[in-house]
Amino acid sequence: FATLTDLPELVVSYDGTSKVLTKSVKDIEETEYIKRCVYGQKTFNYQMNLDTEDKEEFYNSIEFGKAFPIFNLQLARALNIPIEEPDRPKNRYQKYVALITTFAKNYLFTEEFKALFPFKQDAFIDVPGNRINHINPNLGLLEFGKDQYGNKRTHLVPKKAMNILNPYRRPSNQNIKIFFICHTSHKDYVLSFYQNLKEGVNTEKKYYKGLEAYVNIKATASKEHFIEFTNENDPIPEIVEQLESLTFDHENVKYAAFYISPFDKFTPDPDDREIYIRIKELFLNEGIVTQVVDYEKMIINIQDQYNFQFSLQNMALAIHAKLGGAPWKLAVTDKKELVIGVGAFTNQGENRRYIASAFSFQNNGLFRNFEYFNQNETELLAGSILKAIRDFTSVAQADKVVIHFYKEMSYEELQPIIDGMNKLKLGVPLYILNINKTEAEDMIAYDVNWGDKLMPVSGTYIRIGVNKFLLFNNARYPSDRFYSDTDGFPFPIKIKISSSDDDAFEDVEVIEELLTQVYQFSRLYWKSLRQQNVPITIKYPEMVAQIAPRFNNGVPEDAKDTLWFL
Numbered sequence: 051f052a053t054l055t056d057l058p059e060l061v062v063s064y065d066g067t068s069k070v071l072t073k074s075v076k077d078i079e080e081t082e083y084i085k086r087c088v089y090g091q092k093t094f095n096y097q098m099n100l101d102t103e104d105k106e107e108f109y110n111s112i113e114f115g116k117a118f119p120i121f122n123l124q125l126a127r128a129l130n131i132p133i134e135e136p137d138r139p140k141n142r143y144q145k146y147v148a149l150i151t152t153f154a155k156n157y158l159f160t161e162e163f164k165a166l167f168p169f170k171q172d173a174f175i176d177v178p179g180n181r182i183n184h185i186n187p188n189l190g191l192l193e194f195g196k197d198q199y200g201n202k203r204t205h206l207v208p209k210k211a212m213n214i215l216n217p218y219r220r221p222s223n224q225n226i227k228i229f230f231i232c233h234t235s236h237k238d239y240v241l242s243f244y245q246n247l248k249e250g251v252n253t254e255k256k257y258y259k260g261l262e263a264y265v266n267i268k269a270t271a272s273k274e275h276f277i278e279f280t281n282e283n284d285p286i287p288e289i290v291e292q293l294e295s296l297t298f299d300h301e302n303v304k305y306a307a308f309y310i311s312p313f314d315k316f317t318p319d320p321d322d323r324e325i326y327i328r329i330k331e332l333f334l335n336e337g338i339v340t341q342v343v344d345y346e347k348m349i350i351n352i353q354d355q356y357n358f359q360f361s362l363q364n365m366a367l368a369i370h371a372k373l374g375g376a377p378w379k380l381a382v383t384d385k386k387e388l389v390i391g392v393g394a395f396t397n398q399g400e401n402r403r404y405i406a407s408a409f410s411f412q413n414n415g416l417f418r419n420f421e422y423f424n425q426n427e428t429e430l431l432a433g434s435i436l437k438a439i440r441d442f443t444s445v446a447q448a449d450k451v452v453i454h455f456y457k458e459m460s461y462e463e464l465q466p467i468i469d470g471m472n473k474l475k476l477g478v479p480l481y482i483l484n485i486n487k488t489e490a491e492d493m494i495a496y497d498v499n500w501g502d503k504l505m506p507v508s509g510t511y512i513r514i515g516v517n518k519f520l521l522f523n524n525a526r527y528p529s530d531r532f533y534s535d536t537d538g539f540p541f542p543i544k545i546k547i548s549s550s551d552d553d554a555f556e557d558v559e560v561i562e563e564l565l566t567q568v569y570q571f572s573r574l575y576w577k578s579l580r581q582q583n584v585p586i587t588i589k590y591p592e593m594v595a596q597i598a599p600r601f602n603n604g605v606p607e608d609a610k611d612t613l614w615f616l
Contacts, residue, residue: 053493053514054175060167062150062158062174063492069121073129076114083125087117127320141539143496143504150174177495177512183562185509185569187527192573193381194218195266204381207525209537209579211378212363213257216266221373223304227272231289231329232310234278236345240310242352243343244271247362251355258359258366265370265377272305282312283321286328298336305338306369314344324600330614331601339372339614341365364578368616371576376416380570383414388442389567390435391454391587395595404599405456406591407434415574419611420591422598432466436474443476450479452567454587458484458546468550479554481564484546485588494541495520505539508581511565517547517555521565523572523583540583543568577616590615 053059070088075096078084084096089112096119100106119125126133139145151174157163159172187206194203195216205211228247230240248269250259261269277292279285298305309329313322326342333340343365351358370377394405406422421434439451451471453459459482471480495512496504510522525537547564549555571585582589593615598605 062154064146064149071119074115075117080128083128084119085122086120089117140535143539147496181513183511185566189382189566190573191381192378194378217377218379219376220267221375225303226269227303228269228306229272229275230308231277233282233312234280236310243348251359253355258362261366265366300337304373307333307338307340309340309342310345311342312345327600334609341369368577371613377576380415385449386446387450388448389452391591393588393591394456395592404595406594420594422594428463435467436470448478452481454483454485456588479551482548486544519545521545525581543583
């Protein structure tokens with residue numbers, strides 16, 4: 051197929067390394083956790099539907115002693131295989147390009163292979179110049195708090211800005227109190243943690259000087275609400291008992307609870323991993339936001355004060371946003387647009403996909419509210435999107451309505467929205483952007499003019515088809531002389547733009563406007579200072595869809611307009 055040239059093209063991609071168990075299917079009792087297996091020179095899906103004669107014949111021919119499962123988390127937990135934190139290279143471009151280049155050289159650019167598929171040249175394609183463009187970095191400018199004279203303060207890079215500027219808007223409640231939930235044996239370290247959180251770190255190079263200095267809020271400890279438990283595997287009954295005996299002044303005070311978790315996210319026991327979900331729900335029902343802290347990491351961090359400050363910066367940022375503050379917003383917001391994001395998360399244990407929609411009024415990126423649904427509840431999803439459109443257009447005239455969707459929208463998903471917009475008689479175009487929340491790995495581009503770092507400048511986009519693009523979102527700007535590896539090397543995202551309106555693309559500038567909007571919304575992530583490659587219109591809904599369906603009683607209505615899930 052001809053994507054970038056007029057000739058047939060061959061895509062070479064690397065999709066990670068799979069581990070294969072040395073134990074065969076024959077020796078495994080928990081077969082329900084087996085997914086794909088290696089069998090001879092091929093792989094197959096052990097759980098495949100036996101709905102054809104060929105599949106049935108193949109299944110009956112399998113020698114279980116020669117079929118070896120490919121590692122997956124559920125199977126590993128069932129077999130008590132230790133789960134290690136994945137080894138992530140600092141620069142994925144370097145590893146990726148080295149692997150595909152070596153593969154092409156050894157297997158494709160050979161006389162034997164070229165006798166079958168003659169290449170025009172023994173190299174990867176140089177992207178034609180007419181397919182490359184760049185978003186102006188200044189369109190990603192962010193607005194922070196005003197200075198003492200009332201002047202607007204702006205910056206491109208939150209990581210640098212937060213060291214010298216105040217957040218854009220404080221939480222609306224002036225009285226903020228913090229308390230802790232921890233195991234009895236962890237109390238001493240909790241005190242050290244709180245001192246660093248409140249007062250800053252003890253190191254020569256100091257960027258984090260305390261919660262008040264960093265996010266410009268007053269917050270004090272609420273010692274009377276301190277909760278400790280003795281049973282680390284089942285702390286909920288103890289926590290509930292103590293919580294019921296406590297009194298909170300919700301009318302005047304906003305509370306934030308720090309849960310010091312004895313378990314990290316890679317703990318093998320699923321019940322242990324669910325504890326923090328139960329705690330999040332328990333306190334959310336009380337109107338209290340929570341921040342989870344991994345106990346083991348906390349101890350290591352306290353002993354390494356220089357690096358600890360970067361974790362504290364992220365925690366302070368997230369707490370500020372959870373309490374209702376806005377650390378920063380987009381500075382360039384000329385048009386009145388409603389942007390609706392729909393993201394998803396697949397629960398592998400339940401084999402069920404949940405979707406959530408997050409709404410943002412206008413183009414300034416400030417979050418409004420969200421709903422979440424099962425994958426098949428398309429009418430409810432359409433209803434929530436239409437409600438957001440109706441609420442917005444009742445107070446402002448929209449120039450256009452934009453939906454960022456985690457996949458290509460089906461007819462069943464899209465048609466109720468179009469019908470609803472027609473009934474509202476809006477007369478404005480609707481644009482759908484299919485944004486792959488997983489990074490593009492089948493097709494990437496790299497910059498050979500940037501030494502060995504290879505990552506293209508942020509805001510670069512490449513046309514790879516009709517209204518299809520690769521967009522690079524990162525922290526590399528044209529004016530940068532130095533780039534820190536800690537800023538990351540994210541891969542591009544794939545975007546496909548469509549519209550139900552016949553004349554939607556008559557204005558050639560609308561494509562760049564829509565891509566710019568994605569670029570801008572990727573700069574509004576308030577869980578971490580690290581630049582994201584996926585916009586919050588996809589990222590935030592995914593986070594909601596990952597947590598909310600695991601709550602016993604759903605998300606309280608008054609929590610659907612807060613960022614408690616960060």
